[in-house]
Amino acid sequence: MIRIANGQGFWGDWLEAPVRLVEQGPIDYLTLDYLAEVTMSILQKQRQADPNLGYARDFPPLIARIASQIRKKHVRVIANAGGVNPLSCAHEVLRLAPGLKIAVVLGDDVFDRIDEFLTKGYEMRDLDTCQPLATIRGRILAANAYVGAFPIAEALDTGADVVITGRCADPSLALGPMIHRFAWGREDWDKLAAGTIAGHVIECGTQSTGGNCQVDWPNLPDPANIGYPIVEMHADGTFVVTKHPGTGGRVHSNIVKEQLLYELGDPENYMNPDCIADFTSIAVADIGPDHVKISGARGRPRPATIKLSIAYANGWKAIATLVYSWPQAIEKARSADAIVRRRVADLGLCFDEIYSEFFGVNAVLGPAAPRVEDPPEVQLRVGVRGQDRKAVDRFTREMIPLVLSGPPGGTGYGEGRPKVREVVSYWGALVPQDEIRTRVEVVE
Amino acid sequence: MKAPLSRIAHTRSGDKGDTSNIGVIAWRMEDYPVLVREVTAERVKAHFGSLVKGRVERFELPNLGALNFLLYEALDGGGTVSLRTDAQGKNMGSALLSMEIAIDEPVVY
Numbered sequence: 001m002i003r004i005a006n007g008q009g010f011w012g013d014w015l016e017a018p019v020r021l022v023e024q025g026p027i028d029y030l031t032l033d034y035l036a037e038v039t040m041s042i043l044q045k046q047r048q049a050d051p052n053l054g055y056a057r058d059f060p061p062l063i064a065r066i067a068s069q070i071r072k073k074h075v076r077v078i079a080n081a082g083g084v085n086p087l088s089c090a091h092e093v094l095r096l097a098p099g100l101k102i103a104v105v106l107g108d109d110v111f112d113r114i115d116e117f118l119t120k121g122y123e124m125r126d127l128d129t130c131q132p133l134a135t136i137r138g139r140i141l142a143a144n145a146y147v148g149a150f151p152i153a154e155a156l157d158t159g160a161d162v163v164i165t166g167r168c169a170d171p172s173l174a175l176g177p178m179i180h181r182f183a184w185g186r187e188d189w190d191k192l193a194a195g196t197i198a199g200h201v202i203e204c205g206t207q208s209t210g211g212n213c214q215v216d217w218p219n220l221p222d223p224a225n226i227g228y229p230i231v232e233m234h235a236d237g238t239f240v241v242t243k244h245p246g247t248g249g250r251v252h253s254n255i256v257k258e259q260l261l262y263e264l265g266d267p268e269n270y271m272n273p274d275c276i277a278d279f280t281s282i283a284v285a286d287i288g289p290d291h292v293k294i295s296g297a298r299g300r301p302r303p304a305t306i307k308l309s310i311a312y313a314n315g316w317k318a319i320a321t322l323v324y325s326w327p328q329a330i331e332k333a334r335s336a337d338a339i340v341r342r343r344v345a346d347l348g349l350c351f352d353e354i355y356s357e358f359f360g361v362n363a364v365l366g367p368a369a370p371r372v373e374d375p376p377e378v379q380l381r382v383g384v385r386g387q388d389r390k391a392v393d394r395f396t397r398e399m400i401p402l403v404l405s406g407p408p409g410g411t412g413y414g415e416g417r418p419k420v421r422e423v424v425s426y427w428g429a430l431v432p433q434d435e436i437r438t439r440v441e442v443v444e
Numbered sequence: 445m446k447a448p449l450s451r452i453a454h455t456r457s458g459d460k461g462d463t464s465n466i467g468v469i470a471w472r473m474e475d476y477p478v479l480v481r482e483v484t485a486e487r488v489k490a491h492f493g494s495l496v497k498g499r500v501e502r503f504e505l506p507n508l509g510a511l512n513f514l515l516y517e518a519l520d521g522g523g524t525v526s527l528r529t530d531a532q533g534k535n536m537g538s539a540l541l542s543m544e545i546a547i548d549e550p551v552v553y
Contacts, residue, residue, distance in 0.1 A: 037461075038524050128461050207456075214454040214537075254454065254469060257508050261467025263458035264512050267503050280505050319527065355520060355527035364530045367493035368539035383527030424524050426461055 002181050004174050004198070005230040008032035008079075009205030011039060011056055017205065017228045018062055022069045025244035027230060028181075030070070031173040032079035033203055034059065037426045040142040040167060041311030043083035044111070054085035055092075063162060064096035070161060071100075078152060078173050082164040084109055084142060090164050090443040100444070103160035105151045107438035108167045110308065110431075111143045117431055124308065124429035133429060139312040141424060145431070146307045148273030149195070150186065151438040152176025158442050167309055169272050171199025174231065182235045186274075193277035193299025194237030196270065200277075201241055201259055201294070202229040208241060208259040209249035215258065222248030238295045240287065251290040260284070273306050273433065275299040305430035314425035315352065316392040317385040320399035321359075323412030325377045332407035333358050333380040339406055340382055340398050349394055351386035379412065385423060392420050447547045453479060455537030462522035464496075464515040464533035466540055469508065475547075476509040482545035488513055491543045492536075 005027040007018030011034040021030055034056040047054030059081035070077060082089045082104065090102045110117070114137070117124060124133035144167035153176045155163040163176070175195035178184060184191045201208050208229045210220045220226075227247025232240040241256050243249060260279060264270070267279035281298035320340075324332035337356045344354070357363035359379035361372060384395045396417045403410045449455075449468070452475040457466045468483055470476045489500040498516030505512060519533050520526040530536075 128463070212456070212534075214456070254471070257469045257510060258454065258456040258467060260508065261465070261469065261505075261510055261512055262456050263460060263465055264467065265460065265465070265514060267505050267512055280507055282507060284508060314525065317525075317527065353520075353527060357529060359529060363528075364535045365539045366495035368491060368495075368542055370542070381529065385521075385525070385527055425521075426523055428461065 001232050001234050002029065002177065003027045003230055003232055004029040004031060004177055004202070005228060006031045006033065006174070006202040006205055007228050008034060009203065009207065010034070010036055011058070013205055015058070015062070019066055021228050021244070022066050022073065022075055024247065027075055029177040030075055030077045031202070032059070032077065032081060033170055033173060034079065034081045035083065035167060037309060038311050038424045040084060040144055040309060041424045043085070044142040047085050052088045055083040055089035056081035059089065060092040060096045063093050063100070067097040067100060076156065076161055076163070076177070078163040078176055080165045080168055080173060082166045084166060086164045086166050087441070087443070093162060094443060100161045101159060102162045102164060102443045103155035103158045104441045104443060105147065105155050105163065105165040105168070105438055106441060107436060108144045108147045108165070110145055110436070114140060114143055117435070122431050124431065127428040127430070133310070133427065136312045136427065139314070140310060141313055142311040144309050145436040146273060146309060147436060147438055148172050149175035149179055150274065151440060153179035155440045156180040158440065160442060170203040171196045171272060174199035174202060175274065178233050189275050189299035189301060190297060191237040192275035194239065194297035195233065196272045196275060196277045196299070197279065197282060197294065197297050198231045198233055198239045201256060202231055204259060204262060205229065206249060207262060208256055209243050209251055210255055211249065213255050213258055215252060215254045220248070220250060224248065237297055238293070241292045241294065242290055251292055253284050253286045253292050256284060256292045271303055271307070273302060275302050302433070304433060306433045306436050308429045308431060310427040310429060311424050312427055314423045315385060315387040316389045316420050317383060317423050318392050318396045318418045318420050319381060319383040320396060320418045321379055321381045321412060322399055322402060322410045323377060323379045324407060325409055326374060329375055329378040330358060330361055332409065333378045336380050336402050336406045336410065337382060339402060343398050344395060347394065349391040350388065351384045351391065353385045355383045357381040389420060396420060445547060446544050448541060449483065449543045449545050450541035452547060455540055457533050457535070457537035459519055459522055459532040462517055462519050464518040464536045466513045466515065466537050467510055468513065468540065469510040473509040476506060478545070478547055479511055480504065483511060483543070485513065487543065488515070488540065491540060492518070
């Protein structure tokens with residue numbers, strides 16, 4: 001049996017979590033997931049500004065902080081912290097934590113291969129809109145393949161203390177060490193599916209131990225010290241989800257079920273580079289306090305294609321807000337919204353979208369929001385998005401004048417004019433798997 | 445009798461681009477058939493009204509006593525494009541809890 005813990009569900013997750021996972025109990029592998037859908041484009045820009053950057057900058061100092069512990073306890077770390085510059089990330093880790101052996105998985109970055117793919121006739125149509133990639137070719141900021149777990153297993157085979165990847169499928173971080181330790185084969189579909197499902201359960205950190213969870217949330221034990229999830233995986237693909245004893249949070253079948261369904265598509269066809277996992281095949285059972293067993297996972301052969309994550313520039317946006325209070329807060333906010341929209345129209349500003357929300361009334365729940373008659377306060381939140389930066393910038397000057405000229409009491413503008421922000425859009429597409437050739441490089 | 449969905453189920457929602465996913469899980473496995481009968485794709489689509497521009501697709505997970513819904517064109521473009529406060533649909537699951545369904549018997553927890 002091996003213990004795999006996840007100490008980072010996204011870049012921005014709790015900095016103490018990985019440290020505590022290493023200190024507070026036994027684990028064999030520590031995975032850290034840093035990359036969201038559009039993170040790569042931010043990192044690509046950082047690398048363009050400085051060729052030594054383009055990776056998750058929180059990661060090297062973290063490794064420096066836990067280096068002596070992971071050496072002593074033989075914990076091996078697997079992280080997709082490499083972003084678009086995994087080798088620079090590895091060198092920075094070595095600079096801060098000398099003596100570690102680091103293996104880097106390369107080959108996911110296909111930013112320079114897009115034209116080659118197009119020439120070969122791959123249209124790389126967006127999985128949502130079905131538009132061909134050629135329509136946004138000139139605006140691409142980053143392009144990476146979601147690589148599988150076998151290159152990670154290969155990296156662990158080198159004996160490295162730390163494995164750094166760029167983009168990989170999220171469950172790969174956990175599946176890699178299982179393949180490495182249990183010598184699972186490339187066609188062990190059921191076991192690969194079990195590992196994929198286990199990776200899915202822990203990839204969002206505490207979402208499987210009671211975080212962001214409706215299950216009796218007011219009584220979640222010691223939430224400030226919530227334990228991050230650990231998978232105890234057996235060679236046959238059966239596994240137990242748990243957390244370190246003495247930590248906060250809770251591991252229960254209903255909580256784990258919420259996470260199993262999180263960001264799930266067709267449950268019978270969970271697509272991963274290494275297999276297709278069937279979430280309808282598993283049995284979930286509470287076998288003790290904070291111990292949930294998952295068994296019976298079935299898998300099918302890997303898809304012929306591999307998914308690319310492409311980020312592209314898609315115009316500009318800005319969001320302006322004002323707060324109004326009782327009485328008639330809703331009416332005041334609606335009146336201010338009408339004035340702003342009229343002024344924008346009179347100025348001839350064109351946007352792809354203008355979107356108004358009445359925060360405190362129905363901004364988040366929409367038509368499902370419970371009715372409120374005359375709420376104590378309402379925030380008007382008007383957003384615009386468009387391709388013309390100047391028009392968006394002009395819009396940012398239209399809300400604040402209403403403090404003096406609009407309905408009575410407009411406030412909450414303390415931060416001044418809103419910022420114009422670049423919109424980076426996500427484009428998911430497929431290419432044949434054999435186009436993506438990974439390799440492992442050891443840095444020490 | 446009529447009751448809100450929250451009486452027999454809990455939910456979690458997430459996003460993939462402009463698609464919102466909502467997992468609906470029966471508190472007790474024996475209530476799963478009620479979910480299957482009452483929480484149809486059509487009724488979920490109607491519950492969200494103008495918030496969801498595209499279609500709603502339902503998948504069944506009898507092994508978990510759960511349903512999974514995909515709500516297309518539900519997040520105003522999603523991710524960094526969306527102008528909504530809840531651009532990633534984190535509360536779409538909560539929003540569904542108020543849906544009124546017919547339950548077989550009063551359940552007290």
